Amino acid sequence: MASRGYRGRPEGGDTYAGKVLRVDLGGMSSWTEPLNRDWARLFFGGKGLGFRYFHDAVPAGTDPLSPGNALIFVTGPLTGTLAPCTGKLGVVTRSPATGTILDCSVGGTVGPQLKYAGYDLVVITGRAPHPVVLVIDDDRVSFREANGVWGRGCHETEFLLRDALGAEFRIISTGPAGENLVPMACLTSELYRQAGRGGVGAVMGSKHLKAVAVRGTGSLAAPDMGRFLEFAHRAMREDLLTDTNLWAYTDGTPMIVGLSQSAGILPTRNFQSGTFAGAEAIGAEAVRSLRVAKKSCFGCGLGCGNFLRAPAVGAAGAGAGAWPAGGSRGEAGAAPGRGGEAGAGPRWPGEGAVEGPEYETLALTGSNCGIGDLGAIIEFNRLCDDLGLDTISTGGVVAFAMELAERDLADLGLRFGDVDSYLRAPVLIARGEGVGRQLGRGVRYLAERYGGKEFAMEVKGLEFPGYEPRGSWGMGLAYATSDRGACHMRAWPVADEAFGSLDPFTGEGKAQLVINGQHQNSIKFSLIFCDFWALSPELMAGFCSVALGREVTADELRLAGERIWNLGRLLNVREGFRREHDYLPARVLEHPLPDGPAAGRVVPPEVFRAMLEEYYRLRGWDEDGVPTPAKLAELGLEGL
Ligand code: SF4
Structure with a gap:
């Protein structure tokens, strides 16, 4: 029309x-x-x-x-x-x-x-x-x-x-x-x-x-379109399309596999190790070798999406065999994204190829499950995307079940490195069939039912993303205090620690580092800038000024970031969340990593406790992690 x-x-x-x-x-x-x-x-x-x-x-x-x-x-x-x-x-x-x-x-x-x-x-x-x-x-x-x-x-x-x-x-x-x-x-x-x-x-x-x-067929207009366009163009040329961000175009997030491996924080076999022997086979170069097209979101100058020619899965056909008959497979008999329907032209850029996987998927469903077969990971990713499953949590729960079997605590049919059972898991989980019904309830549920709480890699019931905190202690604090459970998108201190120049094995200064990241991302995700553009509050404020027709300052945005983070905490506090919910699993606190640059490290419990207490203090929260009335008044949140 x-x-x-x-x-x-x-x-x-x-x-x-x-x-x-x-x-x-x-x-x-x-x-x-x-x-x-x-x-x-x-x-x-x-x-x-x-x-x-x-x-x-x-x-x-x-x-x-x-x-x-x-x-x-x-x-x-x-x-x-x-x-x-x-x-x-x-x-x-x-x-x-x-x-x-x-x-x-x-x-x-x-x-x-x-x-x-x-x-x-x-x-x-x-x-x-x-x-x-x-x-x-x-x-x-x-x-x-x-x-x-x-x-x-x-x-x-x-x-x-x-x-x-x-x-x-x-x-x-x-x-x-x-x-x-x-x-x-x-x-x-x-x-x-x-x-x-x-x-x-x-x-x-x-x-x-x-x-x-x-x-939608309507339009939008800034108060002064000339000023807006000039600002946007300059920001794109001078800030976005620079070396700081162009990794997103060149390789996208798969390049993090190599970084994590080098730093010894690549989750491997349910976080039992921080390095993976098959890392190269699932890293950026391997992904690039399969790339046939790029894709971007609306108006993005980076275009991080990689469409890959899906290779044969190691155990060929395992994915297709697991596809639910009469369920989410197309009636024409071809799984979308792997060729479309016979006789039809492409209905989507890159059709016939598969987009992804991103770093988190490569780590959680690859190394963390002991899987070094890139074709199998691509297929697992495609299944999850089509069935509507979060690849991070799905990979996390599959890896946990694999360790349960390894330790003879429970046999849910999954083994580290076994591609066949691995590729069956998403379908069973999505359909709630057999062991899938239990797997779908997550790591915390399985640990309560079968044991293994010390290696249940979750916070607040959300499975860990792809960064081992024993090699990046600030990341541990970021997981523990994240508003939605273990998450890498609230603060990402790993960039400064394991991938940067800050000492990853100290708690000094990490509370403020995490707070700064949480505020920055709160405002970034409220203005809905993509995470992959490392832009400053000043630049965000400039965009707001030309879009809203009033002077917005970086300090106003920083304050808004803190306000938003505190509102999230209030919403959790009213549901009963307190300090006891800001935890890390025993594996991180008590069991040293066996290998890599972080070998022999834990996040020492006393360091974790000190980081958490400093975090609450700097935030103006009480020692149970509840924002004080004075802090709420300062942020204009009184009455909530
Ligand atoms: S907006 Fe972000 S996620 Fe989307 S294509 Fe651009 S860089 Fe990638």
């Missing part, structure tokens, strides 16, 4: 759309309201604004999988503009994996489409009486029966919905894992872009919402 063209400039004289779409799935109704501009001034967008809307929309104690939980899609003030690396969409909800507040973001182009449709946020509550697809076509919002796509993989769902609705629609969907309420289910958009962590896909499944399809 042809674009309906320019529909006028939104009110407000800035780059917000100015409207919030509310959706009640229980009543199958929707309505709009003006954006709360007081909140937008304090929280900007994305993570922060999503947290603020969540606070009022969802009472404390709400079951994450109940109709009362809210699923919030949120853009930022720069989404849809020509500010580079701002094309992502934020998602906020309460996590079924951890019970914490949860925010993720997903790349592609669905975020800008939502903004062009006229919305800064979509706040979805309730549960539909039957599976539906929410269709947002500018100001026309409707519900379609999901009969034809419920039960199908995310890839096929996208193809079917775009065939039915029009190619301009952008889709974000949950897969069979989300429909089956698996707490490690993610959301997928444009086949290989995920809102990955914490079970956001299960929240969507619990609402009987298979997908959201969005088409």
